[in-house]
Amino acid sequence: MKNTGFPDDRYCDVPEMNTDAFMKRALELALCGMGKTSPNPSVGAVIVRDGNIIAEGITKPCGFDHAEVTAIKAAGEAARGSEMYVTLEPCCHYGKTPPCTRAIIEAGIRRVHIPLLDPNPRVSGQGVIALKEAGVEVIFHSECAGYAADLIRPFKKYILRKRPFVIMKLAITLDGHTATEQGDSKWISNEYSRFVVHRMRSLCDGIIVGKNTIGADDPSLTVRFGDFTDEVKEAFRKSAFTISGSDNFILQSLLGKGNVFSEVRNPLRVLFGLPEYMGRTAKVFRDANYIIFETERNRQKLLDGHNDSGVLKKDYDEGRLFFLPDASSSEQVSAALDVLGQRGMLLTILEGGARLAGSFYDAGEIDQFVCFIAPKILGGGRPVMIAKSPLKMAESLQLKDASAVMLRGNLMVWGYAREFNFESF
């Protein structure tokens, strides 16, 4: 096997699954790329000859080679007559790079194994047809379609709606509060929960928060594994946690020992509103890796520069300050996600506060919920989300593919707002 530059210790554990070792390896590779390929999905590919892997590939950052092409280049002439295992249907259109189907056909690969079709309407089965018409055999591995789909849920939303996938992070006490009535919330959840949050952040393109959260907590909104004790890291290295409920590929990896997420890349800090009483000393402003959404009616006040020596004017001129139409909060959320989508962001995590979360929820833009529940009773306090209440309990949103994990005392519940409907061929 040719060395493709991926040291073994970068690979995280992939759960036991009823598929062959080659597809499992391709999924491992795809997982390694998560968070680094936006707006493309992270895909993994391996090339197999005489029962051995001869080359591997992971999607490179936007504009560079897809996984299939990376692997084909690594294999060279040895690709002729070989088989490829790839975690998503190969693309068949010219984007920033030529179609992968053409590369596969030209390389002389005789058989391609895939777990599911590309949700991109420009591909969605056309890639398979292109391969078959060129005489390449295509084998479906539906047994691992669920795992492969977990990896591309964000991409599916992005490609169909041009908006990033939004994970809402909640932390509540057993009696349903996220903070005391005074607003204190340090700490509901334990350090094992917070470690998982940092791992999740490292997969995201953006961290979204509202102005009250910035004002109350002055958060850094960065990925900081260095904050955690060896005891915490050791628990994850030992994969000491068991998942109940739905089996989930990303979740298992977040809880696993792999250090695939060790390359820290700080997501963009996405700030909804500016806390008026907070100057530029807030931690979120320590570098230029942020974007501020404000409402149109504040434009004049914010840009006149009297209060901040023109700092906001500079933000605006350099594309870090956007004004949303003076409309309903749902419409503002939609407009902001359009901006983030235009920036090619696939995956974001919404970390508070309650009103912003409610606006996202009411707009139908929360795609996944990750809730940390502490076995604590507060008695009274603040709600985690302020959204519209339906008339009937039966109208509540039942999470799909829900999983639960006990994290040394804290419970984590993980679930999606919608089913992933597999594109069948």
Place this chain on the structure above:
Amino acid sequence: MKNTGFPDDRYCDVPEMNTDAFMKRALELALCGMGKTSPNPSVGAVIVRDGNIIAEGITKPCGFDHAEVTAIKAAGEAARGSEMYVTLEPCCHYGKTPPCTRAIIEAGIRRVHIPLLDPNPRVSGQGVIALKEAGVEVIFHSECAGYAADLIRPFKKYILRKRPFVIMKLAITLDGHTATEQGDSKWISNEYSRFVVHRMRSLCDGIIVGKNTIGADDPSLTVRFGDFTDEVKEAFRKSAFTISGSDNFILQSLLGKGNVFSEVRNPLRVLFGLPEYMGRTAKVFRDANYIIFETERNRQKLLDGHNDSGVLKKDYDEGRLFFLPDASSSEQVSAALDVLGQRGMLLTILEGGARLAGSFYDAGEIDQFVCFIAPKILGGGRPVMIAKSPLKMAESLQLKDASAVMLRGNLMVWGYAREFNFESF
């Protein structure tokens, strides 16, 4: 072994534990008696001779033989020179029955195995001393003290404070609501959760609810295993559930296949307040197995009989209607629990509503929390408990010995307000 009248299929499964088979059997027997021995704790005893169990005993209802005496009577002369395994230190005082220590000594039992001391201050080590002074060897089995303690937590509160142990049952959505803003709550939790609630009720002496809950739901407040499908019962028969966190004897049994709880005994319905708009057609009034707590200031209005043809007057005369002092809600809770304690009630379950739960919580009278969490998002709605909020999150009540179970989609979190401090010898 003599047949002591306990058919084998009445015994539920006892978890794997590092203790010998005889103590395990004694614990099984104790579990069988739960809910039927108030105000005595349920105790199990076995008598062993030449490595075989020759007799067994379970605490009989109040005023009748304790487990030790039941077993000794069953063994007859064979008890002489034998060993006894019993789940609690034998009593050494005259209550409604003579002391068990005397029965043990007179029967000529040479060795007694116990897991922990009796929290009753009149016993608490004195039973062990009495046995030792009479030449009976006493062996401590600290390896199963935790399991034995789980069985007597309610008794410990009762014997020290003359008030029943209170389990608070909560059911919340993932975003912390127990009902819509309109008050609809059918159903937050699934039928597996509700089955566990009925099993819990069958261990209790009383089910406590507030008047708003009666008014809103018209609940039956009975134990009704017949309401559940074979599919639900089958899941429990197969012990299909895994506990995370603290190991717990009663919880494991509630989730287990045993039909130890199949003898349905309906707990007393304990009603805090009367829903004014609800007549005697409410389901809670279909028989006389209830008690009503009202406040003193309503005495005249309720007893004048103009509205209900003297039904409340009859309740009052027959001890089903109590008036609590016109004091704070905490003081009213204390006064009501004193009344329930005087009735010899050991274990109660508080099933709503939010204000009553808050009054119990603020009074410091919730001893255990059992929370069913549905992976649903409601958006907005009613809180599960209305109590005082502390200033700081750090002042919240951290549950002790917390466990979590996934019940086919619902999460159950089980934990205690206080540690069980073992009486060491």
